[in-house]
Amino acid sequence: MKTLRYSPEHLTSNRRLFWIAAALGIIMMAPVAWIIGLSFKDNAELLRGTEAVFSLPYTLVNYTNILKSSSVFGWFMNSMIVAVGQTFGVLLLSSLAGYAFARLEFPFRKTLFIIVLFGLAVPEQAVIIARHQMFNWFDLHNTHIGLILPNLSSAFGVFLMTQFFRAIPKEIDEAAMLDNASTFRIFWKVLLPLTLPAQATLGIFTFLQAWNDYWWPLISATKADMYTLTIGIASSQTNFAQSEGLGFLGAQAVFASLPVVIVYIFFQRHIVTAVSGGAVK
Amino acid sequence: MAESYRRSRWSNGLFVVPYLSVFLTLLVFPLGWGIWLSLNKVDLFGGERFIGLKNYARVLSDPIFGQAVKNTVIFVGVSVPTLVILGLFLALALNKTTKGSSFLRGVFFASSILSVTIVTLIWRIVFIPNDGLMSLIFNYFGWQPIGFLSTQGWSLFSVGVATVWWCIGLPMMLFLAALQQIPKDLYEAAALDNATRWRVLTRITLPSIKSTIMLVAVIQVVMQFQLFGQAQLMTNGGPAGSSRPIVMYIYEVGFLRWDIGMGAAASQILFLIILCAAMLQYWISTRKEEADA
Numbered sequence: 214m215k216t217l218r219y220s221p222e223h224l225t226s227n228r229r230l231f232w233i234a235a236a237l238g239i240i241m242m243a244p245v246a247w248i249i250g251l252s253f254k255d256n257a258e259l260l261r262g263t264e265a266v267f268s269l270p271y272t273l274v275n276y277t278n279i280l281k282s283s284s285v286f287g288w289f290m291n292s293m294i295v296a297v298g299q300t301f302g303v304l305l306l307s308s309l310a311g312y313a314f315a316r317l318e319f320p321f322r323k324t325l326f327i328i329v330l331f332g333l334a335v336p337e338q339a340v341i342i343a344r345h346q347m348f349n350w351f352d353l354h355n356t357h358i359g360l361i362l363p364n365l366s367s368a369f370g371v372f373l374m375t376q377f378f379r380a381i382p383k384e385i386d387e388a389a390m391l392d393n394a395s396t397f398r399i400f401w402k403v404l405l406p407l408t409l410p411a412q413a414t415l416g417i418f419t420f421l422q423a424w425n426d427y428w429w430p431l432i433s434a435t436k437a438d439m440y441t442l443t444i445g446i447a448s449s450q451t452n453f454a455q456s457e458g459l460g461f462l463g464a465q466a467v468f469a470s471l472p473v474v475i476v477y478i479f480f481q482r483h484i485v486t487a488v489s490g491g492a493v494k
Numbered sequence: 495m496a497e498s499y500r501r502s503r504w505s506n507g508l509f510v511v512p513y514l515s516v517f518l519t520l521l522v523f524p525l526g527w528g529i530w531l532s533l534n535k536v537d538l539f540g541g542e543r544f545i546g547l548k549n550y551a552r553v554l555s556d557p558i559f560g561q562a563v564k565n566t567v568i569f570v571g572v573s574v575p576t577l578v579i580l581g582l583f584l585a586l587a588l589n590k591t592t593k594g595s596s597f598l599r600g601v602f603f604a605s606s607i608l609s610v611t612i613v614t615l616i617w618r619i620v621f622i623p624n625d626g627l628m629s630l631i632f633n634y635f636g637w638q639p640i641g642f643l644s645t646q647g648w649s650l651f652s653v654g655v656a657t658v659w660w661c662i663g664l665p666m667m668l669f670l671a672a673l674q675q676i677p678k679d680l681y682e683a684a685a686l687d688n689a690t691r692w693r694v695l696t697r698i699t700l701p702s703i704k705s706t707i708m709l710v711a712v713i714q715v716v717m718q719f720q721l722f723g724q725a726q727l728m729t730n731g732g733p734a735g736s737s738r739p740i741v742m743y744i745y746e747v748g749f750l751r752w753d754i755g756m757g758a759a760a761s762q763i764l765f766l767i768i769l770c771a772a773m774l775q776y777w778i779s780t781r782k783e784e785a786d787a
Contacts, residue, residue, distance in 0.1 A: 318501060322502075446615060
């Protein structure tokens with residue numbers, strides 16, 4: 214009987230590495246703690262020196278100022294409309310296309326799928342100038358629909374949904390076929406409900422992307438009342454620190470991140486599946 | 495009946511029509527139109543005049559573009575290895591089922607969900623002279639404070655710090671997913687052989703996730719070449735253009751100077767650079783694998 218010097222678990226885990234990672238985690242969180250601290254401080258007090266963060270008193274005045282300031286709230290609503298609209302659009306288009314690519318036969322199916330996959334390789338920069346011109350022709354700048362449309366063309370959703378539909382056992386639609394169900398009925402009543410977890414994954418991922426989108430809203434939404442929250446916050450950064458004060462800026466950052474942080478806390482597992490699953494497979 | 499479901503039919507293709515029409519109008523057409531624009535002198539109020547490759551010549555001979563390419567290459571060259579090595583380290587350290595590990599995984603991934611404006615807002619307030627977190631720390635230790643965002647040499651570095659902070663979650667998660675797919679019996683066999691941790695890491699773990707390391711590197715090269723928001727918002731490309739990346743050059747030429755033809759040419763050049771970089775990396779990795787085999 215041979216005795217083991219090391220167990221298999223011992224070989225792959227290392228306490229020292231864990232503590233180094235924990236220390237890095239503290240460095241990782243420090244900037245966020247700093248901003249949250251500032252957001253609860255009176256701006257006049259911060260002007261005399263930001264060490265004030267480490268001592269009482271704290272105040273909610275920056276947050277009440279945000280709720281009073283009409284523009285931040287309007288930007289928030291714009292972001293909501295764009296992100297929700299884009300999410301539903303992507304889910305609808307990707308589910309329909311993913312179903313057909315994965316389960317049905319039609320002429321040029323393989324060719325079309327390969328062309329769509331090539332779409333994954335096109336970065337936004339390569340198309341953004343032409344897109345900007347096209348949206349000019351149709352007067353779509355500074356509209357919600359103009360902010361929603363471009364990302365509906367992303368091939369990622371189609372790619373992901375095709376994978377998910379392929380994973381459903383073939384017997385399920387074969388059973389439905391025997392009941393004389395139409396192709397659309399099989400899709401809508403039988404298969405779509407089975408993809409709900411996948412819908413959640415893709416939906417959350419799309420929502421986050423839309424909420425955080427920067428370049429397209431920057432050039433398309435040029436009127437202040439059509440800004441999304443991302444662009445609005447960027448615009449208040451340009452006259453940094455002088456006008457509103459660090460506390461107010463900090464509170465803006467916290468307020469703007471609340472929706473994604475809430476989504477993250479509740480759906481962390483889905484988000485991780487979406488970002489890593491899509492890439493590994 | 496079942497036969498007709500499986501048969502190839504034009505009507506089945508209707509399911510892909512909605513997506514394909516969006517795909518064609520908003521991706522394929524603008525891609526072609528963008529290439530066409532890059533070959534034209536474009537007036538803002540309609541009218542293009544074909545001038546061949548002159549826009550490309552103008553971009554390539556523009557010293558500002560040259561500087562932007564240099565900045566971007568340096569940025570990619572430093573940030574991508576940092577993200578790969580740090581991501582791999584975190585994945586190795588946190589590949590456990592304990593509560594502490596899962597909490598830390600959540601911490602390191604959390605920053606990836608923030609928007610670029612929030613990330614830059616946070617880091618600007620960390621880096622501002624006199625009042626920033628960095629100045630407080632420097633003062634505490636009695637060091638001379640640095641104007642991180644306004645000093646040549648430091649500005650691009652600061653943008654890089656914010657970027658690594660923002661992007662580290664994805665490499666870590668991809669490496670974790672790969673580590674969990676390594677068969678357990680490999681480690682049991684290593685334990686029987688009384689292998690050391692270092693040998694296990696270099697002979698089993700790293701070779702098993704080689705393709706993921708490559709994947710992460712390619713994803714990050716493609717992403718980091720597109721650096722834009724962080725630089726624009728933190729340093730506005732300054733001082734003296736020392737942190738201006740290629741995408742910011744495209745933005746300035748195309749949307750601030752409204753030289754659409756030249757902007758389109760610059761964006762096609764970037765597209766080409768990204769494509770080549772990704773393919774080069776892929777080629778190197780496959781060649782190495784063949785050499786190993």
